[in-house]
Amino acid sequence: MLPLSLRQIAAWVRGQLHNAVGSETVTGVSTDSRTVRRGELFVALKGERFDGHAFVADAAQKGAVAAIVQRLLPLTLPQIVVADPLRALGELAAHYLHHLQSQSAFHIIAVTGSSGKTTTKTMIAAILQAVMPTVVAPESFNNEIGVPLTVLQLELHHRAAVLEYAMRKKGDITYLCRIAPPDIAVITNIGTAHIGLLGSRQAIAEAKAEILGGWQLAPNSDPYDFAAIAVLPADDDFAEFLRQRAKGKVITFGFAPTAEVRGLDCCVDWDGTTLTATDGKQTVTVRLPTWGEHNARNALAALAAAKAMGIDWAVAAEALARFAPPKMRWQRQWLEPPGCWVINDAYNANPDSVKAALRTLKALPAPRRVAVLGEMLELGAFHEQGHYEVGQVAAETVDLLIVVGDGAKAIVDGAVAAGMPADCIVTFASVAETRKRWRQLLRAGDVVLLKASRAVGLEHLLNNGVRSEGGSPEPPTNGRKP
Incomplete structure (x- = not known):
């Protein structure tokens, strides 16, 4: 500062x-x-x-x-x-940014979406930091406190800031945009996170679209500027809605044939994900140190942001190969005993992200796949259905399902309805009870997914006997222990 x-x-x-x-x-x-x-x-x-x-x-x-x-x-x-000290913090950051921009040019890249925000932000930051001095929001500094504090880290030698905008209600993103209006706005997707607070995916789409600009905090207030470039998901149900809300240039990303930045191929193995992408003029193969088609989509969003910034994709690919996934977001950890890999994805969860995680788990080579799932919060009237649908996907993707907490019981119902044998499902009333018994259910060579809403605290299952990466001399393969 x-x-x-x-x-x-x-x-x-x-x-x-x-x-x-x-x-x-x-x-x-x-x-x-x-x-x-x-x-x-x-x-x-x-x-x-x-x-x-x-x-x-x-x-x-x-x-x-x-x-x-x-x-x-x-x-x-x-x-x-x-x-109001909180409002004062926002006003201070807004005036400070304007003060800096009067002396030097900065790019403000802001990321929002129902899932993948933090990972996409981290990927974009890795690319930008390879070519210019960049400030990036730490961890999940994505609200009315974290965004101003991140903006206040900017100094004249910086050329860009990569921010993350979260919301819990209509108007939250508008408030953040009044503090730091982005010239590049990235929306990862429109899903079901916070559907209990907003009521529908349409309402979520409208709230997320605030990042595209032109909205007012109050009826008599001045609207903030539209984002010059919008990076939008091409294969989302709300793709056309978002495109219509964008008034500047639009760059779409995804696996859909209509995407401007398009994924041609995505292959998951134990070491990560290989993604091939093109924009019609340049094609690049990226080796991501994380797993899943959902993370490949995040990388496509990052490549689209790089395109918006005029950054060569060869540089972007090298940066993505080195990026470090955020903690508790597909973080690979070795659990001893029994000697198995745990995928710690316990930072947060919604039905869409849990289903994506389960499908990625199925793609990993392992003698047995285990999912430890807890309650997903803020789903409102969609609570039972959302958990039930997750259970149905779990029945198709895992060999052992461990469900934690009474609020997640519908996961069991969905799994049973989809044909999962009862002896492949174990339930615990709490994380504390799970800690006492869950390791007895695991075998050497298992690959275990932990996922639930942050408040559930599944990460506490890993308080002992865990180290990140590097525990096993070789990855598990089907029918063979590590």
């Missing part, structure tokens, strides 16, 4: 400055008193389980130069009092 004076920050966030002359310099912004560094501005956010105002004194002791607060605290620390 470029140094800013408290006077400038107070003006940008429309706050009242106290205990300061205004010339004091801020060199960073933090919302976490545990990690705040000397010279940073601490923003006292209030959440459901905490109030940042209780930690302002701690932040000051660690070197915070000032704090943005909702009420003046009895401290000598300089404070900027605002009506």
Whole structure:
């Protein structure tokens, strides 16, 4: 972050400055008193389980130069009092980005979609970082806190920022776009994630389409600019709807014959996924260090973004071959005992992503495939049907199905209805119960998928006896232990 004076920050966030002359310099912004560094501005956010105002004194002791607060605290620390610290954080980031763009040119690439956002963002960032200084949103910094904090990492030597925009309701992406309007907007897909909050896939499509621009935060507010380039899925049910919403140039991706960036072939083996793609002018074969056609689609979106940026695909392919998949997103881990590979995909789940994961699991060479599945949240009226459909796919793809939690019972119903033998299905009431017994069900050489919504916490099954990559001297093959 470029140094800013408290006077400038107070003006940008429309706050009242106290205990300061205004010339004091801020060199960073933090919302976490545990990690705040000397010279940073601490923003006292209030959440459901905490109030940042209780930690302002701690932040000051660690070197915070000032704090943005909702009420003046009895401290000598300089404070900027605002009506809403969260809104002030967004306003600060928006003004800061405008301040930088008045001095230098930046590309803002933003990614949204029902699934694959973080992986696609990571792939795009890997490509851009190979050719230009790029800021990338860490982990899942994809909301009204994470996006401003990422924007505030930009400095004049950077040429691009790769951001991720999540939403839980209509207007969320519009808010993020008002902070950092993208000139390249990427939509991975329109699925069923958050369908319980929005009610239908159509409503989800409309909310995701906010990233394409031109929307208003309020009836009397000014709309933000349309994205100059939209990268859209060609083989999605809402492909035409999204295309109509885009007002700038459109680059489509996918395996559909109509896709401008088209996947010609996708082959999955133990070491990863081989994807061949073309845009009619250039063809490239990419070796991805992760599995599945769904990840190949993510790579096609990244190649489309590279095309939008004018980046040579040979460079993009090399970068994709080296990219590191985000944690708990198809993360391969070795479990000992019994001596088997676990695919930790437990960061989040919805019916579409779980079905894709199960089909990818089926494509992997292994003597036996095991799926440990938990509840998928925020499905609303689609809850039973979504879990039932996952169970039907599980019956076709795995040899042993372990279902965790009462909220996931419909997975069992779907699997049984699809013909899966009852002795191939095991249920546990909780993650704690699963931890006590699940390893007894596994065999050496198994390949095991963990997937559920983040709140379920399936990753806690791997608290002991696990290491990432490199545990087995060779991959499992059908009928042979590693």
